Amino acid sequence: MRCTRILGKTGMNRKNLMPRTLEGQITMEKTPSYFVTKEAPKRIFSMSKDTKLIVVVRNPVTRAISDYTQTLSKNPGVPSFQMLTFKNMSTGLIDTSWSAIRIGIYAKHLENWLQYFPLSKILFVSGERLVSDPAGEMGRVQDFLGLKRVITDKHFYFNETKGFPCLKKPEGSSRPRCLGKSKGRTHPKIDMEVVLRLKEFYRPFNLKFYQMTGHDFGWE
């Protein structure tokens, strides 16, 4: 498998710069921001309408806090999560222009993709299950890609120190390997009222997303 970036930062198509995919190979490309990029579905469709899409989704409230944690780690001086979340704190009006909030409105982004790709070409992986049952979710991924189920629960163990599943023996190495320090960071404590208001905000979008995908992710 090879990982490549299809659309450059400038929006240029980099496909022609990449080596050809040989028979028996699958070209994989991983850029989380494509899911929320308006032009991405059209561009990817015009490159290959047979592309299969995999989207990892987690509770949008936790996702927003995770996103904020990442920003905070790079810039400790950013305003508080609460300040960034609300346009108006006393009315509880949410600032949907803040990317950490906007990205979690999955139903809205999915609408753009469904203009070009049928649901059968999109696999939604549960971020929660990826942690609680990594082999199960990886099984779904392999089936979706039409691959033999090579990755199974034999490949994972739960690392108590990391608090996450890790690989027992990654390819080409004899030592176990966990994801890096930037994955699975401790989140800052967020006021319960803020969390509740965000839950309430996302509820209709989550329900719409369950309806559209035919899958209840259990975020309520």
Ligand SMILES: Nc1ncnc2c1ncn2[C@@H]1O[C@H](COP(=O)(O)OS(=O)(=O)O)[C@@H](OP(=O)(O)O)[C@H]1O
């Ligand atoms: N096995 C394992 N180990 C560590 N972390 C795991 C694992 N499986 C899923 N996760 C969750 O992945 C979250 C980070 O992934 P991201 O989607 O933010 O990564 S990316 O930067 O967009 O590529 C990261 O989010 P945070 O907990 O907020 O750091 C993890 O919860």
